[in-house]
Amino acid sequence: MGCSFQRLENSLGACDTRSPMLVHLGPKGLHCEKGGFHVDPARGVERALITHAHSDHARGGSKEYLCAAPGAGLLAARLGSRARIRGVPYGERIRLGDVIVSFHPAGHVLGSAQIRMESEGEVWVATGDFKRDHDLSCAPFELIPCDTFITEATFGDPSYEWDNPEGVCRSIFDWWEEVRADGATAVLFCYALGKAQRILAELTRFTKRPVLVAPEIERLNYCYREEGVALLPTRDVASCSVESFRGELLVTTPHFFQDRSGSALAGLGRIQTAFASGWAKTGRFGSRTYHRTFALSDHADWPSLLRTVEETGARSVYVLGDSSERLSQTLRKKGVYASRMLPDSERHRGSSCEMTVQGELFGNLSRS
Ligand SMILES: [Zn+2]
Incomplete structure (x- = not known):
């Protein structure tokens, strides 16, 4: 060189x-x-x-x-x-x-x-x-x-110095378990391409339960599965009934709810929200508005x-x-x-x- x-x-x-x-x-x-x-x-x-x-x-x-x-x-x-x-x-x-x-x-x-x-x-x-x-x-x-x-x-x-990502993903699963035991719905906000699929892949280490996802995430999940990446089974939230959401994990983007005038969150019933992003480390970009945050960065x-x-x-x-x-x-x-x-x-x-x-x-x- x-x-x-x-x-x-x-x-x-x-x-x-x-x-x-x-x-x-x-x-x-x-x-x-x-x-x-x-x-x-x-x-x-x-x-x-x-x-x-x-x-x-x-x-x-x-x-x-x-x-x-x-x-x-x-x-x-x-x-x-x-x-x-x-x-x-x-x-x-x-x-x-x-x-x-x-x-x-x-x-x-x-x-x-x-x-x-x-x-x-x-x-x-x-x-x-x-x-x-x-x-x-x-x-x-x-x-x-x-x-x-x-x-x-x-x-x-x-x-910005990340914690062990496997531990962070374990914390996401534990949070879902807590919300599930409480009879509420766990709503996890994250970026549609990459972060959502990383979480869906990492959670396979803890469960086989299906996860609800926003339509834009489901569309990208297809590309990951085509490349042989194992994800938890997923269902497009837009095609599910509201009654089925209790105890479920919904992985979504803020856009999905903004596009529906914010009414969709209310329709979910009792929820706990969380946000997964590197920005959660310092609370930037609105990450303080969620019940929980997980500092997970790509x-x-x-x-x-x-x-x-x-x-x-x-x-x-x-x-x-x-x-x-x-x-x-x-x-x-x-x-x-x-x-x-x-x-x-x-x-x-x-x-x-x-x-x-x-x-x-x-x-x-x-x-x-
Ligand atoms: Zn990028």
């Missing part, structure tokens, strides 16, 4: 969209010009490489999509049957333009992938979303040595972010997202060449551009 340090120095102070870097963040998202593709583009492009099927990574309008093969069904469910999607087996190397590309498990949701890009002996890896924790519903994260690492940092703050926590950067051996790190500054600062203090990766539009917007340049400057100083 070659060293990309000189290439990064070339971008210092220039705010130049014609950066010689193998990948840069352009107006449509991460762009690899030598390979003729974008990664998780924000708008339609000629060729889109998709890390996973969450809506902030998989968007319509592109002519062609490539993703990891186990995620192709979910991507089709997201984009519709007219999207041209090619699933590539994990680890298979394909040539796109002058770049060798391969998809590797990210451990985030079914079919989630890190994208490895190699050109002229230099290796870049873009993580998409990832986690290092155990998850029965998807392949575990694979560590990919690289020169340059483009990482997410959704939970890029030391206050993203890397703070220690995992730091550990992963170190284990890749990357000499350069770019951090994506709104929470990127804390991680890039911390890495620079550790002597890693780290910088936030900001869209070109922001880099040219005065203060944001200055912030990016400062980040790269401090990175240089920390290495000297």
Whole structure:
């Protein structure tokens, strides 16, 4: 693997969209010009490489999509049957333009992938979303040595350190048992793609009882089962009678109830509500409005972010997202060449551009 340090120095102070870097963040998202593709583009492009099927990574309008093969069904469910999607087996190397590309498990949701890009002996890896924790519903994260690492940092703050996820899932089952013994209905709110199926998979360790789910979750469960992931038996709540809900667990999204003007919750009778998300760790995003919360995340926590950067051996790190500054600062203090990766539009917007340049400057100083 070659060293990309000189290439990064070339971008210092220039705010130049014609950066010689193998990948840069352009107006449509991460762009690899030598390979003729974008990664998780924000708008339609000629060729889109998709890390996973969450809506902030998989968007319509592109002519062609490539993703990891186990995620192709979910991507089709997201984009519709007219999207041209090619699933590539994990680890298979394909040539796109002058770049060798391969998809590797990210451990985030079914079919989630890190994208490895190699050109002229230099290796870049873009993580998409990832986690290092155990998850029965998807392949575990694979560590990919690289020169340059483009990482997410959704939970890029030391206050986010996850408890053992198997223990958290045991707590979810215990909570359901308590609510059931009380003759009420347990309503668990979570994200429809990934979190719901992870919980339905983890609960198979404790019970075989069927679970009620919102229609949008049931639609995605099908994709998981098609890929051989074992879930508890499920029933679409929209096709069940209200009388049958006592003692049941309903896994749903807030949208399902919002779309019904909030009246559906009242129709359930006596309920206990809970919320499963990494945000529950700090009570952000309304998680204090539920009877119980479970801090269960599909993203890397703070220690995992730091550990992963170190284990890749990357000499350069770019951090994506709104929470990127804390991680890039911390890495620079550790002597890693780290910088936030900001869209070109922001880099040219005065203060944001200055912030990016400062980040790269401090990175240089920390290495000297
Ligand atoms: Zn995601």
